[in-house]
Amino acid sequence: MKLFLALAAVFTVAAQGAMTIGDSEKGAAIFKSQNCVTCHSINGVGGKTGPDLGKRSSRGYTPSELTALMWNHAPQMWTAMDAAKISRPKLDQGQAADLFAYFFAARYFEQKGDAGRGRKAFADKGCAECHNISSTNGGGSGGPAVTKWESVSDPIELSRQMWNHSPKMREAMKSKSVKVPELTPVEMNDITVYLQNLPATRNLKPQFAPASPETGELLFQLKGCSGCHKDVSKLAKPGGFRTASDFASSMWNHSAKMQIKTELRPEEMKRIVGYLWALQFASEGGTAARGAKVFETKGCVNCHGKGAERVLALGDRANSYEMISVLWGHGPDMHKAMTSKGIAWPRFQNTEMVDLLAYLKGR
């Protein structure tokens, strides 16, 4: 009971001003309805005016880094939109969260993977022994062919499969006296890139839809995760549960190393991920003192400071999704106001955006 209360307290703290959890399917629809797809592709499908947003390259994986990226590129985007006579998108906070979930599903935040290395890892780790990559020749030692996996385009489902699956595989391998392989996040990432780019899987729709963090917290206890993970803040810290590949590989390694037998159903994994996801992004971090400097050096203070025309008071609204919403809503007018005052459009690097948000929250 004590433990339960302690955990509940952790979550309640994290939930204050918590960020909305997005749904990738809604995000995919927004990507179309708001015309992003006219200029941007996701994994090769869509327009070519802007960068391919599904392209695997190393970059930030937090909402604030996405916000900064969009902010920095916004004026060029607006110019391109005007030139192409495309109406400017409007996004509310929830829709910004959905877009983030969609990008997350589309692997926008993964490290750059390598299909060639993935193919090799898939063989070296013994996966190929039991899993064919096409359905035409039947499964090796009884594993389903990759084309039958429902998990290839859904990182949560893949993590669940990695968790559930290895006890059975361990038995199969024991009979062959083969060691159960461990997977590093890089190997998991490479394998995923390889498996997502097979002729039969290439066009699968990316999915990422974590579920309720509240019930996820309870499941985290009921399924025994909290028995070993007493301090959940260690799992949720930025740099802990980061990308989907990090999570999937650790799910696999648990079972390989620790012989855990609890199975998770699809809904259950969605909730557990929802819980860890919410914790990971509940507090965006950032340092208000550094943010105050950013507010000055970027020139926000000129129009939004004390005594200025439009004092900014975002309070609890001050988070990355709200900032994305502001960018697409007020941004163009703000840009005009800056141009008329001869102020260059400010650009954000490293932690500047998250620091600024911390400052705006406390103002």
Ligand code: HEC
């Ligand atoms: C009219 C074309 C156009 C539309 C519509 C458009 N963009 Fe862009 N976008 C661009 C261009 C061009 C760039 C690159 C700008 C630059 O280099 O500064 C860009 C850059 C970006 C970047 C930074 C990419 C990177 O990795 O450097 C993101 C993120 C982005 N856009 C998201 C969106 C979203 C989300 C939408 C829909 C709400 C959208 N864009 C709609 C043209 C567009």
Ligand code: HEC
């Ligand atoms: C000894 C044979 C064997 C090996 C080796 C093996 N698997 Fe499996 N795999 C199976 C069997 C059998 C199933 C289906 C039974 C089950 O649910 O556990 C399965 C199911 C899966 C699934 C679920 C697919 C779905 O329906 O979405 C995934 C994902 C998976 N394996 C990944 C891997 C990976 C990655 C490796 C290598 C690290 C691997 N497997 C190695 C036998 C194997």
Ligand code: HEC
């Ligand atoms: C038997 C103890 C045990 C149980 C039960 C357990 N874990 Fe773990 N977990 C560990 C250990 C030990 C590690 C570190 C493994 C390593 O680094 O090789 C770990 C690592 C992780 C990581 C990666 C952490 C990081 O910072 O990279 C995640 C995520 C995770 N566990 C989630 C879960 C979830 C979700 C459950 C319940 C479904 C669970 N664990 C159940 C012992 C456990």
Ligand code: HEC
């Ligand atoms: C040249 C003046 C000017 C500068 C400099 C400026 N802004 Fe603005 N800002 C505006 C104007 C004008 C609006 C209102 C636009 C509208 O109503 O569409 C606005 C609106 C906003 C809003 C929406 C306010 C709300 O309550 O929803 C935010 C947030 C914001 N600005 C943040 C910033 C940040 C952060 C900076 C510094 C990087 C900045 N602004 C720099 C003029 C400026």
